[in-house]
Amino acid sequence: MAEQNLAQALTGALDHVLSTDPGTIVLGEDVGLTGGVFRVTDGLQAKHGPERVIDTPVAESGIVGAAFGMAIAGLRPIAEIQFLGFAYPAFDQVVSHISRIRNRSRHRFTAPLVIRIPYGAGIGAAEHHSESTEALFTHTPGLKVVIPATPADAAGLLLTAVADPDPVIFLEPIRSYRRLRGEVGDPPEPVAFGEAVLRQRGSDVTIISYGAMVPDVLEAAAQLGHTGTQADVIDLRTLVPLDIEAVLESVARTGRAVIVQEGHRTCGFAAELAASIQENALYLLEAPVARVTGWDTVVPLRRAEHHYVPSIGRIVAAVESTMRGV
Amino acid sequence: MLEILRPDGSIVGEPPFSMDETKRLYGAMVSARTYDTKGTALQKQGRLATYASFEGQEAAQVGAIATLRHDDWLVATYRDAAAMWMQGYPWVNLFLGRTGDERGGSPPVGVNVLPPSITVGAHMIHAVGLGWAEAHQGRDRIAMTLFGDGATSEGDFHEAMNFAGVFGAPVVFLCQNNHYAISTPRHRQTASETIAQKADAYGIPGVQVDGNDLFAVATAAQEAVARARDGSGPTLIEAVTFRVGPHTTADDPSRYRDVSEETEWRGLDPIDRVQRYLESLGEWTPEWNDQLAESAAKEIEAAIAEAEAFDPLGPSEIFEAMFETPTPQLERQRSLLVGEPDG
Structure with missing residues (x-):
């Protein structure tokens, strides 16, 4: 085991799959010579060669569409899009073809590929660099959607994503790349899809989150602990497939649920969770299910971004309100 | 524009096929026409969902696919049933798909033909990925992709051509310029004089051929396939042809074009001219043609019966x-x- 930040954990996982599976290739803009805008592919081209770690033209639809063909022809492509806000040109390939080929051909052709995309706010970059639109993908049938929160999960989920027989959208929390450090196995331990993890155990309230919000949720939960409110903190890890059982099991114990997501509020993933909780556990609830989310605004630029991203204060306030039953 | 087989059945230059192969391909075009006629008829009876006729484009499709190896990849569209069938995609799957059943998209293992692309343009880059992956894995399979003049206006046409050029992918881009994208004429798709010339911008060869000329299409395709297979990279072929029917059975061409245009192109029919060529050499008789038509009809009827026997x-x-x-x-x-x- 070695202590690594989240970006290093991903680099290690990519190195591992490139070393152990000759069918894997990495492709994207600037992934080779410079190691990617966040250096996640740093050193991989030098080690595995330009035929397997491929710098492409600036063309997201081309990258993802080519990866689709490669996957059908037997490779395991791992495509990188530089930011979630730059993925939209590739969206047609994802929605119209990648997510559908298995069904369109009734299993005859499949697209086992991974699309890695950094997402979320927090680095003060230009417009389009702060998106949390994971719900666009969770709303699309035929995609698995993975959002790790910790270095070990980032590495472990990436191994599982590469081995998965279906297309995986792999969203990486930008602001956790270097902020979070943790023990990561060498090689990393695979992490199964559809298994949420309890990051903190408590009996008063269930806080459900994923990805970049998890560290802030844990900080909020620590503050709440000092004032006597003990929270179960669930990190979903994969949104599709969803471990709703873990959520319901916890809510059955606590009777209260607060969902924290960075994405826009309307039709965000929190809305799906809230609906599932009330469908299955309404009579166990002591308070309405609460949502702490980004707003239905464009993510504000750097100077006003803090108004958008759920703050620890907003999370704490939502939990306190839920504890009062309102 | 490359022309070998003139509308009157005479020849300029060398035919790319032996007489036996020419006769086989003539038979294939007759089968394709039979399927196409049946497709339109079945849709009118309510037995198929919307049907997109390829009437008039048989030479472009049959001639191009005749140059492929049986295991090469084909990525084509809803108007390319003749090409898909030539590359091994069974008629029953084609009919089944058009009845509105996903199982039509599942050809037998070993047939490397993707289900038809319904969206316009996005599929061309798939052929690039397929060919690229084959080369990466040390195999010499290539990929061919078919699309229309309308698809060249899509951004994905640019990305596919550009990727193929940069990476030298073993791909043949076959544009069937059939002059209309639903109602929009070719000259409203691009200000380029030809579609073939677009290849120049990507640093790859582009060639324009008479798309109703079986021999011209095949000659250009043979060269493109050979280049792809030996690692020399992609080629763009523009086959100039005409969609003599409507866009689909839901379309009414009289709203946007003069019927004289269709009449003129029917006079340039790709099957008729091979018939004239064969006839001039004493290789075509009405009896033989009847046999072909009868056998095609039987084959098509059997495929329809098989497709319609599937429970939803x-x-x-x-x-x-x-x-x-x-x-x-x-x-x-x-x-x-x-x-x-x-x-």
Whole structure:
């Protein structure tokens, strides 16, 4: 085991799959010579060669569409899009073809590929660099959607994503790349899809989150602990497939649920969770299910971004309100 | 523009095929025309969903595919049934797909033909990925992709051509310029004089051929396929042809073009000119033609019967091919639909 930040954990996982599976290739803009805008592919081209770690033209639809063909022809492509806000040109390939080929051909052709995309706010970059639109993908049938929160999960989920027989959208929390450090196995331990993890155990309230919000949720939960409110903190890890059982099991114990997501509020993933909780556990609830989310605004630029991203204060306030039953 | 077989059946230059092969391909075009005529008729009877006729484009499709190896990849569209069938995609799958059944998209193992692309343009880059992956794995399979003049206006045409050029992917781009994208004429798609000339911008060869000329299409395709197979990279072929029918059975061409245009192009029919060529060499007789037509009709009727014998997918089955293994969410939804207790 070695202590690594989240970006290093991903680099290690990519190195591992490139070393152990000759069918894997990495492709994207600037992934080779410079190691990617966040250096996640740093050193991989030098080690595995330009035929397997491929710098492409600036063309997201081309990258993802080519990866689709490669996957059908037997490779395991791992495509990188530089930011979630730059993925939209590739969206047609994802929605119209990648997510559908298995069904369109009734299993005859499949697209086992991974699309890695950094997402979320927090680095003060230009417009389009702060998106949390994971719900666009969770709303699309035929995609698995993975959002790790910790270095070990980032590495472990990436191994599982590469081995998965279906297309995986792999969203990486930008602001956790270097902020979070943790023990990561060498090689990393695979992490199964559809298994949420309890990051903190408590009996008063269930806080459900994923990805970049998890560290802030844990900080909020620590503050709440000092004032006597003990929270179960669930990190979903994969949104599709969803471990709703873990959520319901916890809510059955606590009777209260607060969902924290960075994405826009309307039709965000929190809305799906809230609906599932009330469908299955309404009579166990002591308070309405609460949502702490980004707003239905464009993510504000750097100077006003803090108004958008759920703050620890907003999370704490939502939990306190839920504890009062309102 | 490359021309070998003139409309009157005379020849300029060398035919790319032996007489036996020419006769086989003539038969294939007769089969394709039979399928196409039947497709339109069945749609009018309500037995197929919307049908897109390729009448007039048989030489472009049959001639190009005749140059492929049986295991090469083909990525084509809803108007390319002749090409797909030539590359091994069974008529029954083509009919089944048009009845509105996903199982039409599942050709037998060993047939490297993707289900037809319904969206315009996005599929060309798939051929680039397929060919690229074959080369990466040390195989010499190539990929061919078919598209129309309208698709060249899509951004994905640019990305596909550009990727193929940069990476030297073993791909043949075959544009069937059939002059109309639904109602929009070719000159409103691009200000380029030809579609073939667009290849120049990507640093790859581009060639324009008479798309109703079986020999011209095949000659250009042979060269493009050879280049792709020996690692020399992609080629763009523009086959100039004409969609003599409507865009689909839901379309009325009289709203946007003069019927004289169709009449003129019917005079340039790709099957008729091979017939004239064969006849001039004493290789075509009405009896032989009748045999071909009869055998094609039988084959097509059998495929229709086989396709129509499929029961529709059941409520449970619509959940079965979203993933290799359905997620728990899909299993719960399946239970809701089939009325079982919610798992």
